[in-house]
Amino acid sequence: VAYEQEGVFIHSSCGKNDDQDNLIAGILRVIEKENEVIVDWRPLDDTLDTSNILCAGKDSSSVVEWTQSPKEKSSRGTDRPSSYEAEWDMVTTVSFKKKPHSNGDATTHANGESKWSFLFSLTDLKSIKQNKEGMGWSYLVFCLKDDVRLPALHFHHGDSKLLIKCLEKHVVLSESPQDKRILLVNSQNKSLSQSFENLLDEPSYGLLQKLKKDPYTATMGRFSKVTNYIFDSFRLTDPSTQRRPPSEMADFLNDAIPGLKINQQFFLVITRIDLGKQPEVSRREPVSVEEWTKNMDSEGRIVNVDYMKQLIFKGGLCHTLRKEAWKFLLGYFPWNSTKEERANLQKRKTDEYFRMKLQWKSVSEEQEKRNSRLRDYRSLIEKDVNRTDRTNKFYEGEDNPGLILLHDILMTYCMYDFDLGYVQGMSDLLSPVLYVMENEVDAFWCFVSYMDQMHQNFEEQMQGMKTQLIQLSTLLRLLDSGFCSYLESQDSGYLYFCFRWLLIRFKREFSFQDILRLWEVMWTELPCQNFHLLLCCAILESEKQQIMDKHYGFNEILKHVNELSMKIDVEYILCKAEAISMQMMNCKELPQAVSEILGIESSCVTPDSDTGEDESGAVLSCPTSLYQSISTPVIAANGTRDSTQQTSETQSLTPA
Numbered sequence: 001v002a003y004e005q006e007g008v009f010i011h012s013s014c015g016k017n018d019d020q021d022n023l024i025a026g027i028l029r030v031i032e033k034e035n036e037v038i039v040d041w042r043p044l045d046d047t048l049d050t051s052n053i054l055c056a057g058k059d060s061s062s063v064v065e066w067t068q069s070p071k072e073k074s075s076r077g078t079d080r081p082s083s084y085e086a087e088w089d090m091v092t093t094v095s096f097k098k099k100p101h102s103n104g105d106a107t108t109h110a111n112g113e114s115k116w117s118f119l120f121s122l123t124d125l126k127s128i129k130q131n132k133e134g135m136g137w138s139y140l141v142f143c144l145k146d147d148v149r150l151p152a153l154h155f156h157h158g159d160s161k162l163l164i165k166c167l168e169k170h171v172v173l174s175e176s177p178q179d180k181r182i183l184l185v186n187s188q189n190k191s192l193s194q195s196f197e198n199l200l201d202e203p204s205y206g207l208l209q210k211l212k213k214d215p216y217t218a219t220m221g222r223f224s225k226v227t228n229y230i231f232d233s234f235r236l237t238d239p240s241t242q243r244r245p246p247s248e249m250a251d252f253l254n255d256a257i258p259g260l261k262i263n264q265q266f267f268l269v270i271t272r273i274d275l276g277k278q279p280e281v282s283r284r285e286p287v288s289v290e291e292w293t294k295n296m297d298s299e300g301r302i303v304n305v306d307y308m309k310q311l312i313f314k315g316g317l318c319h320t321l322r323k324e325a326w327k328f329l330l331g332y333f334p335w336n337s338t339k340e341e342r343a344n345l346q347k348r349k350t351d352e353y354f355r356m357k358l359q360w361k362s363v364s365e366e367q368e369k370r371n372s373r374l375r376d377y378r379s380l381i382e383k384d385v386n387r388t389d390r391t392n393k394f395y396e397g398e399d400n401p402g403l404i405l406l407h408d409i410l411m412t413y414c415m416y417d418f419d420l421g422y423v424q425g426m427s428d429l430l431s432p433v434l435y436v437m438e439n440e441v442d443a444f445w446c447f448v449s450y451m452d453q454m455h456q457n458f459e460e461q462m463q464g465m466k467t468q469l470i471q472l473s474t475l476l477r478l479l480d481s482g483f484c485s486y487l488e489s490q491d492s493g494y495l496y497f498c499f500r501w502l503l504i505r506f507k508r509e510f511s512f513q514d515i516l517r518l519w520e521v522m523w524t525e526l527p528c529q530n531f532h533l534l535l536c537c538a539i540l541e542s543e544k545q546q547i548m549d550k551h552y553g554f555n556e557i558l559k560h561v562n563e564l565s566m567k568i569d570v571e572y573i574l575c576k577a578e579a580i581s582m583q584m585m586n587c588k589e590l591p592q593a594v595s596e597i598l599g600i601e602s603s604c605v606t607p608d609s610d611t612g613e614d615e616s617g618a619v620l621s622c623p624t625s626l627y628q629s630i631s632t633p634v635i636a637a638n639g640t641r642d643s644t645q646q647t648s649e650t651q652s653l654t655p656a
Contacts, residue, residue, distance in 0.1 A: 001031055007155070008154065009023050009154040025043065029041075041153060125144060125171065128183045129179075137154055137159070138155050273589050275584065280579065283571055284315040286517075326437070327446060330449040346442070353412065381410045385406050385427060388406065388427045389435075392431075395435075402435075428507045429507065433446050454505070468533065469495055473494065474594060476540060483540070483544045486547070495536075498561075502532070506532075509565050509568055528585070531581065535574075537580055543561070
């Protein structure tokens with residue numbers, strides 16, 4: 001109970017204030033529940049049992065019809081449809097007692113509960129009218145969404161300031177320009193931010209809880225509900241205005257996603273940025289054992305690291321080489337190390353690994369009963385291991401030694417990073433690494449290096465995921481603003497259907513062998529940073545025509561993207577993503593925000609710190625061309641798709 005005040009009266013008629021028969025004394029409470037804040041008023045003789053309270057139907061007209069809510073049903077309403085839209089409806093159905101007759105008598109039910117009792121969720125509050133009576137006390141009138149007004153509450157003992165102060169902890173209240181007595185609930189800020197945070201953190205909405213427990217089911221099955229919820233939240237109450245101005249959206253995102261720094265240049269008006277024609281690129285054959293060996297000196301050092309990385313980026317590795325080369329790509333082996341230094345490193349790392357493994361192996365059953373976190377990690381790992389890549393021969397069948405190694409490495413990682421421990425999805429990142437290494441110790445340390453890159457994706461706040469989604473939106477907006485506008489018109493502008501792609505680096509989108517190729521290309525960190533975001537852009541751009549030509553709506557877009565799994569040509573997408581990177585790097589007017597995402601150095605004049613403009617008011621950009629590619633025949637993969645001249649008319653680089 002965050003607030004409690006006795007002596008709060010309802011005047012059951014407009015008669016004389018001193019006529020006690022027309023006054024109903026009650027107690028007003030603000031109750032902070034796990035997932036919402038409730039405002040509750042009831043006569044002093046009422047109990048707190050709300051199971052028999054009357055509640056409003058979802059589709060009631062302005063002349064509110066009331067229906068009895070069975071005890072087994074939620075107080076969120078009885079007329080709600082069973083579809084997912086009802087589950088994620090922004091507005092909780094209001095629950096309060098109807099004024100039975102115009103005379104306002106405070107009659108009671110057979111169970112002794114007054115018909116004047118009411119409660120509502122703070123998310124339903126639209127405005128509060130404040131006023132003062134001639135007798136000196138203040139009163140408030142709560143107006144809910146759909147213009148439902150509750151009976152006036154008169155504060156005979158004390159005023160309403162403490163209540164307002166309490167409510168301001170959860171919502172932003174501002175004076176109405178038309179009437180200073182009316183406080184409007186500003187859903188843009190705290191209440192909307194709280195709704196957004198609820199979406200990410202609260203178990204009632206449960207998205208991230210489900211992602212942590214089963215990211216694949218969550219991303220495949222729940223995003224339609226999530227995105228509907230978010231976009232309902234972002235709409236303005238004024239029906240004549242469909243979207244928030246970009247500057248307001250920038251402010252909102254800063255509030256709604258704590259700690260996420262949004263470059264204000266995302267929201268500058270950038271007109272007619274000519275990206276130029278998307279070049280055609282080709283891929284080469286995988287790096288052979290002979291090429292790898294030729295690039296080593298007599299002591300086993302890699303002679304030309306940059307050249308070798310470029311070869312791998314352009315063609316990947318033959319499978320025979322992966323066991324050795326992946327250790328370099330993932331940072332387990334230093335590129336400049338000798339063969340002897342690597343052997344000594346492996347010996348030290350082997351000792352370190354088995355010391356950590358012994359820590360959890362030596363925990364007795366009695367000890368584990370008193371260590372709930374370790375117990376939970378073990379349970380989750382055992383469940384995940386039994387369903388990770390079981391169609392792959394390396395992991396198929398019962399009592400498979402590959403499964404035992406998968407389990408032991410993940411348990412040992414909990415000892416290595418006990419704060420993070422194990423989160424579902426991590427087994428998908430380990431599986432290909434173990435498959436290639438065929439060695440427990442090497443697989444563990446390569447996995448540790450990979451998790452250093454992916455750590456933020458699995459942290460409780462998922463800051464990495466939030467940042468990547470905004471960055472992806474920025475890149476896609478620059479690449480094809482028309483497609484972005486179409487996605488926004490279908491409530492898909494926040495690209496949540498790409499969540500799983502980013503969470504586990506496309507692991508469920510490509511075949512197992514294609515993932516080996518894709519990952520080793522990404523690990524070269526060429527041709528720019530965040531190349532995986534350009535892979536997302538390449539996939540989306542490839543599907544743009546079908547999505548727009550067939551006028552896909554929100555659900556159709558989600559379904560279509562989900563069904564791309566295992567149907568994407570990895571070589572074509574790598575070619576297209578590389579072409580996009582070259583197209584952006586060759587652009588002489590590349591926005592600074594995009595340059596920062598791609599890690600492109602700029603030699604141009606530094607933009608004004610506040611506006612990103614030069615003295616003339618023009619948005620500054622800078623020519624960049626850092627890309628160096630290996631000379632290969634210019635034949636595009638699946639060369640049936642032509643790149644076309646693209647011009648981006650960017651109004652905001654984050655969905656409005």
